[in-house]
Amino acid sequence: MNLFCRPVPRLATLRSCFQHNVFTSLGAPSSGRFCCSYQHNHLQSRHSSGASILHSVILYRRIPRQTNSSLGSWCRSLTTQSYQLKELKASTGFRPATDHRGSINPGNRPDSEISVKEDEDSTVVDEAEYASLLHEAKIFGGGVVSESGLSGGMFVILPWIKWGPQQKNATTSQLLLNEACALATSLKDVTVIDKEIVKIRFEAKQTIFGTGQLITLTQKIRDMRGLSTVFVSIDILSRSQLRNLQQEFGVRVVDRYWLVLSIFNQHAYTTEAKMQVALAELPYLKTRTREDSEREIIDSRIKKLRAALRKVQRQRENVRQKRTQKDFPSIAVVGYTNTGKTSIISALSGDSSIVGRDQLFATLDVTAHGMQLPCGMRSVLIDTVGFIQDLPTSLLASFNATLQDAAHADVVLHVRDLSHPDRLMHHTTVMAALYSINLPSTTPIITLDNKADLITDVQQTSKSREDKQTARAPTTSADIHNCISYLSSDEQHKIHFQSESDATTVATEGEEYVTKLLVDESDMTNSERLQFLKEQYYSTPSLIVSAKTKKGLLNAVHAIEEQLLRVTNRRLYRMKLPTGGPQVSILRKIVGFSTETINEEAPEKTEIVTAMTEKQLATFKKRCRELAASNLELASSVAGKE
């Protein structure tokens, strides 16, 4: 039952009852196509949540002619809920948006968490058109990722180049194989039944492997029970390699690009994320066709999807502008996949409904969550798509619209997994990715070394950290201050990239897909390169934290606060104002947030700590002077009458 193909109605009236509509709009679906059971179950069970109630309101508005009686009864309770929320907001001043990941099924997920323009044009992409895009793409590709899901037993093969310029020295074959298996098991219905590292001298043009290796592998594969797919863990297999391997093995063969696409597809809940997956898969499909007419049609689909995504990008820009207008600075939480970004956000925002999952690319939709800092200032934590090494550039490029939220953040929180053996490579991959999304070099990066609970002996000096898996927890405020770093220039980091258009061209031209986000190691020896990665990793100051035990998170909060105050040109002020007096209301109106404490021994004064810009301070002083003057006038007129 598709109830929601109509454009989104005006939401202005609804929003007006929310004081902080930036957050509420972030929690709102843009062009959501919810199913009825979702509305009923989810909203009724979660009616104490602000975001849920907003969804309820939108749904109510969007299906005015809905006759479903159960929905009707829910609608009747809506008004009461709205008022409850209003009161709640009035008393607490702030309600963060919630993420529903933990509580709903993928198919029932809110369609997008970004705001929509309040006009008739606000539907991001028409569902029928999207279906036709996928259908047409399927005709050419022999199956698109969304329709040809991977399931069953999988054999993971890692071709490992023993030596030469293509050898990877910052990691080991075993670590890469583990990552490949983790990728495979991130898919819902896939089990890894065997895995193998196959050492090769180079990737053979027709079959990747040498003749003898191919015979051995084929024999092994044919003897395997319950096998449905062979995953060859290289970036992209050429058309001929794919065909030859499939013929040889007699089962379906997939490469890393296809596997990652399948994971993205399974984890993409919003229309935006789905469109991004489709955009990433079309160039891939183009490499599989030789017909010019087919290529042309795929090109026109790519154009259409890009146009639709540009629209999303504009909407995101609107949301960002709104945040700026409303003075909600944003913190983008970035990092390698599975390092604990979502868990950190859950811990920092205090929102237990957001749960991290032990899966690669668990988060594919950029979501925003409110966080209140100790000074009372409110900010938005933005959860982002994790990065991974050797992710084909066109895959990353298609997520550009989403990643722009990270690029425009006031502060970046880089979450690293301290317990991961491949953390050097993780660090470089993330730095390279941040560079590729054009993160300004002036944006402060706060690095958090997460999962410290998995490491023993966390009080060692940073020197001993290099060789053992130990970490030093910061102890002084200077340490906390020193955890800030900035993205260095590409010159310094010797990072080499190709642009989005280059990447797509390479992808579409196909046979040899070599674009990588890697350190340019052309003039480095293997050991030099490893040394370089170590230096990069250990020279980046970091805070040791654990999202699980909450250890070290207070330091992180202080570091965030310090940086946000700096980038928004604010300073902290502490003042004592008459309790319940007009000055307090003036301050609240100007600043919007502060922490207020009334001392029991002197209750006539309220102690207020607040962060203000110079301009806000000047306005506050001016208003207080005007107040004093009008009080004086009033006093003298009263005295005159007497």
Ligand SMILES: Nc1nc2c(ncn2[C@@H]2O[C@H](COP(=O)(O)OP(=O)(O)OP(=O)(O)O)[C@@H](O)[C@H]2O)c(=O)[nH]1
């Ligand atoms: N032991 C331990 N586990 C953690 C910690 N933080 C996160 N995890 C676990 O790490 C796994 C990944 O956590 P997520 O928060 O989903 O990681 P993520 O970076 O958001 O992952 P993606 O969205 O897939 O990129 C989950 O199983 C978490 O429970 C921590 O501090 N300690």
Ligand SMILES: [Mg+2]
């Ligand atoms: Mg996540």
